[in-house]
Amino acid sequence: MTASPFIDLAVTSGGDAGSVLTSRFEPSTPQGFSLQQEYAVAGGIIANGTISFVFRRPNGQDVTCTYQGQSPTATPTTQEALLLGRVLRFQGCTDRQPASARRTGTNFRLTVNPAPNYPVTVKSPVTQAGGCTDEMEIITPVETARLRREFSWARAQKVAEVDSRGAATPLYYAWVYLRHRDDALALRRLSIHLLSRPLLDSELAPHAGKCGVFTNPGDGNGTFVPVLIPGATYNRLIDLQTTRDVTGDRTIFEAVVIRNLPSGLRNANGSLRLELLGRSGFRYLDYETTPLDRRGDIALESGSVARVLVDATAWLLTRIKDAVQLITTTIASVFAGPKVPVTLYLHAVTQDPAFVQPVAGIPPTPDPVMIRGWGPLANHPLAAAGMRVTILQRVGGLLPTALWSKTNNDGMAVVDMFAGETPRGSGLCLQLDTPRIIMTNFLVPADLCDFRGYDAARPTPGDFRLDEIGEAAARSSSAKATVHIDHEWLSALYQSDDAALWARDVIPYETPHRQRIVAGFWPTTIRWVRNEKVFPTTSCLSFLQLTGTGAQLVLNAATRGDGILTRAGLPPTHPAAAVASQVFLNTMLAADSLLPDGTAVRAERGLFSHEFGHFLFCSLLHDAQDGAVDYMARQAVGGTDLTTPLQYTNEGIADFISGQVAGSAAYNWPAEIWGFHPNSGTCYRKTASTASCFDANVTGAPGQVGGIGQPNVGRIATLLHDVYDGHGQRFALVPGDGDIWAEIVPRPTAQGAASLGVAATGFGNLNDPERVRLAGDTLKTFAAHFAERLALRSGDLRDADTYAALNAAMSSASQSWCDRCRVFALHSPSAADPPTVGNLFETCLADGLVRDALGGPPPEPSLRLNAATCTPCAPNETSNADGVCVFCPDTVVGNRCVKCPADVTFDGATLTEAEVNAGLVAPGDTCPDVFWAQVTNPGQLVTRGAHGLTVDLYPNILSVPAECQRPFTLRPAREFGSGLQFEPPLTASGTFNTEIFAGCGKPVVRYKMENASLSAPVLSVWFGTPTDSRTLMLLDAAIFPEPK
Known part of the structure; x- marks a missing residue:
């Protein structure tokens, strides 16, 4: 499943009047392709505008093919006209060949002539080009609207509930209209089998030669999905409209349309022949893990309350349980035939320049696969466990066989295929959902399918060659194959699932519901483009109940100056603003993240790890406090101003998560930081060098890195990184250092090997003077x-x-x-x-x-x-x-060691008694906060007969209690040749006497320095106290004969 050469051939117009925009592609070799007869724009509305697709034949002649939008007017405002304005129909080519003709060409140009004021994104009409970017519509938006408009429960006719023998319950192929996630929940609770792609060979055959996703974005209000529904369930849905046993809302689904089947597949009553279904490998509800007797206990993923009344659902459950069980048993009893296992390894390709060509001058690596960068599975190919992988074989006439299995953490799935058959073609499908992530066009999981070999008579180059695998399986009773897939949707799913696993194992934390990534038409219609780069968006609106005031607040944010709708060219003044606003609410309620066409998810290894970072933080906020996530959601749809703290903090947190998971940042703040690739934000170590990457200490100073607002994104990201890095347990289930990748020299020669690999040793925990290393659970x-x-x-x-x-x-x-x-x-x-x-x-x-x-x-x-x-x-x-802490030989002032001058000096040769005010400050005093009294020649005191030196502190006003009872501190010191040697300070508060002789008892502090401390080698003695004119110091040499 390699990339299509037309992957970048797309045009986006903002709807400016008179604008004609062209995209060009000039491959080095001629490309084979076909054109579509009709196809939908990738996003927005073409109205009745036109596109021209030009290519050059090998003989040098240019051919121009024209398509026109099907809206009846250039300014559609009704839903019907807007839906028609999403469709481009082939008008003809100058070579006079039909659209389906096989062509070869070079020098491709796509030119769009849009309707004025209607933004639109258009891809080329090319199909079957050997790549994997086709979009295969399950049902068109116009058909969706028609079926919904024509359906009425009042006119619905009941179907047969038992077969002609009364032994089985008929099963019907049908469309069910879903508007909300609640409706998808109802499908599960009522045991209606959801199909992620069409069932019949006649529906799949037109897609032979294609590779890509099945799309079904709906009509803006809802979407029809294909299902298999028991006749009993359908009839009870009709009965529900009139029964007296249920009150309130009786409509679970707005429409259920029974579909006609080919004669060879249907019973006389119009139901599906169960024996044929069983032989194809189909098993009813085989994707479910919840037992049938507990269907009523299934909860909505988001935890919100379903709009369907519980009593209505319960009423139905009691009446359909036996019928569902009978269908399940009947189909399971059909022997489908002998099988052999096929082991598939499903890996996603990255086009990140850091992995393809990290250093200029080094030849690029072809199609390197993404590698996991954290935990016990680091250095394994990145994959997602729990994805449903189906092998389809055209061995019958009306139903392809479809056998499936699920992937493990390494992307391995062991899928059975039917043995002893020579299929007329084959295909491979991946359902894009995991236990943690769902990729959807609107409500249900999308399928990515390779049908380039579905018609064995004319396979398209690059197909999934199941026939070759089948031959190997026939020889050895088993076979193995590695499939490298280059597709935007799968890359995003793998990256998000990787981040979800990191959150589960490292924080540890599981989000309250799966991240719902809506891709394709709706995100492309309102996509965010800056400097010609398309960005995904994570709004977390799925946590909100978008009704009443809440809906209006979101719309207000979306339609203000930089809001998501205004940014997309659909401000409140637009002619289609009313419809656009309603469609926005209808579709955004289903989304956590938006993946428009043309993002850099294939070229930036951590882009959707970043988007999951947004979803993860929204989940944590939601769990912590009701309503907190509302502010994040409104900020996400309300603008992209990185100068606002909520915006840059949100982005910084997400970049921190992508750094932990993928060693990369989505924003531009790493632009000037050593170790980050300049074009992808991936951090890696070059040979024999270091790399600071996330350990760089971004401060948010203007102009530091990146562009406007980028330094603050980097400040938050690297601040969080500093709080959590430094555990020193590489690839353990603890926060990491963001130092995952290193350049590999010499480079591996194995096919698919990247230029970067997991670094053997860490390099990101630099010698920063910080020591915090929080555990993951403190993120909560x-x-x-x-x-x-x-x-x-x-x-x-x-x-x-x-x-x-x-x-x-x-x-x-x-x-x-x-x-x-x-x-x-x-x-x-x-x-x-x-x-x-x-x-x-x-x-x-x-x-x-x-x-x-x-x-x-x-x-x-x-x-x-x-x-x-x-x-x-x-x-x-x-x-x-x-x-x-270091010794200070002089005086400690604050946190400085200084040589303080004496504020007053006495000579030991003359001192007897002296009282001084501690408020004296010597001129030019370097220690003005401390009063120092110095006694020089202290040995002379001993020579003169002193019995030590006593120093007292007391207030100069003895009659005021407050003056007495405050603290007094005295700090003695002796000076030697090496400097001052301090003794422990003495601190005390005075006692105020209230008896006959009222006043402060003095001294408050008394210290006596004995003669031994006054003699040589002591040069002088010092006594310090905080400078305060209210304090008196008395020095008493006590020179008198000692009493006998």
Whole structure:
């Protein structure tokens, strides 16, 4: 399933009046192809505009083929006219050949002449070109609208409920109209078998030679899906309209249309011949795991309340259970024939330039497959477990055989195929859903099918050659095949599923419902294009109940200046605005993420890991607090302004997730960071070099990296990365370092090997001065605090809220003030480059955002901190640049070690007693906050007969209680040749006497330095106290004869 050469031949018009837009493709070799007679635009409305498709024949002659939109007017406003305006019909080619003729050409041009003011995206009309980009319609939008319009339950006729022998319950091929996920739920609860593609060979044969997805976007209100429905169930749906046993809403499905079958497939009563169905390998409800006796317990994936009344469903269940069981048993009893197993490995190709050609000058790698980059399966080909893989064989006349199995984590599926048969063709289909992700055109899972070998008489090059596999199976009773698939939808599903597994195993967390990715027409109609690049969108609207005020709030956001509808060219003033708004609500309710045509998902390894990151965070917010996710959803549809905190925070969180899962970022902030590929955002290490990648400390400073708003996306992404990296357990189920990939030299020679592979050793955890390494489960704590603050702000998020939530997550994991500070400060514009621990501590007090986020002061107000333990240094120590406590030989002032001058000096040769005011400050004092009294020649005090030196502190006003009862501190020190040696400080508060002699008892603090401490080698003694004019210091040398 390789890429089509026409994959990029598409044109998007914003509907500007008079605009004529052309896309060109010039392959190096001639390409074979056919044209479609009629096909739908990829998105938007062509109305009655035209396109011309030009190619050059091998003889050099140009051929022009023309198509026209089928709307009766250039300005359609009704639903019918708009639906017709989605269809292009072949008008003819200058070579006068029909559309289906096989052609060969080069120098292709696609030109679109749109209707004024109607945005449209058109792909080339090419089909059967050997690639895998075809779109095969299950039912057209026009036919959908017609069938829905013509159906009425009041006119519905009952069908047979038993066969002619009364032994089996008839089964009917039908269309069921679905509008909401609730309707899809009702299919399951009522045991109606949903088909993801057409059932009959006559329906599949027109797609022989094609490869691509079955599409069914519907009419804007709903879509018809093919089903097999028991006659008893259909009749009870009719009875439901008139029974007295049910009250309220009686309509479960708006329309169920019984379809006509070819004569060889139908019974006389119009039902399907069950024996033929059984021989084809079909088994009724074989995709279900819930037992039939518990159908009423099936819950809606989103957890919302279904609109169908429970009593109505219960009424039906009691009346159809036996019929469903009989059908299941009857079909299962049919022997389909001998089989042999085929082992398939289903891998997705990436076109990420980092994997195809990471370094200029190195030859590109052809079709490298995506590789998983985390956990125990790192370095295995990326795949998704639980995907249904079906092999189809045309061995009968009316029904192809269809046997299936499901993939494992390596993308392996062992599928049976019928033995002893020579099929007239074969096909391979993948149902694009897993237990975690569903890829859909609207409501039900999409099928990606390779029918290039479905007509064995004229296979298309590049087909899935089941005939060759069958020959090998016949010889060995088994066979193996590896299938490399290059398709946008599968790439997105694999990437999202990979991220969902990471969330399950590392956080650990499972989202409340599967991520629903809507692809194709509707997303392409409202797609977001910036600088000619198409972006996917994750709005998380599936978490909302879009009715009443909630719907209006979403529409208001979507239609404002940069809203998703206005951006798509459908503002409130557009003639079709009313229909567009209703269609938007109808389709967006089914979506978590939108995958329009033309995104870079094939060229960016982590793009949908990023989109799942949005969905994951929405899920965490939804679980944490009701209504919090509403703000994220409205922001997603309301604009793309990266200067708003909620926008860039949302994107930064998603880039953090894609960094963890795929080692890549979706935004442009890594543009100037060593290690990121400039064209894909994938981080990798070149040979013999380092790479900073996600360990770069983006600060959000204007102009730092990327474009407008990009630095803030990078700041949030790398801040989160710093909080969670550093576990040192490569590929364990813990947050990683984002250092997944490395250039492989010499490059592997095996087919499909990439230029990049999983690095043998890590390189992303640089020597940053931060030590936090939170466990994955704290992401829930972060989201809970984020949700709370988002709700309090009514969606007007500030950086302070994000930082406070992250601080709460770190605090919950017992991270110290010092460690939390270091993480935040690394991402402050005021941090030094390169930073030191000491500088980071200072930044945490100087940067108001960081200071407030930390939620409290540091353990020591002057930052004299031992960074390893986050405890204060000793009184005679300061904290150096590395956060290590070091001895200060002089005076500690704040966190500085300084040589303080004496504010007053006494000579030991003359001092007897002196009282001084501690408010004195020497001129040019470098320590103005400390009053120092110095006594020089202290040995002379001993020579003169002193019995030590006593120093007292007390207030200068003894009669005021407050002056007395405040704290007083005295810090003694002795000076040696090496500097000051401090003694422990003395601190005390005074006692105020209220008895006969009222007043403050003095001294408040008393310290006596003995003679031994005054003698040589002591050069001088010092006594310090905080500078305060209310404090008096008394120095008493006590020179008098010692009492006998």
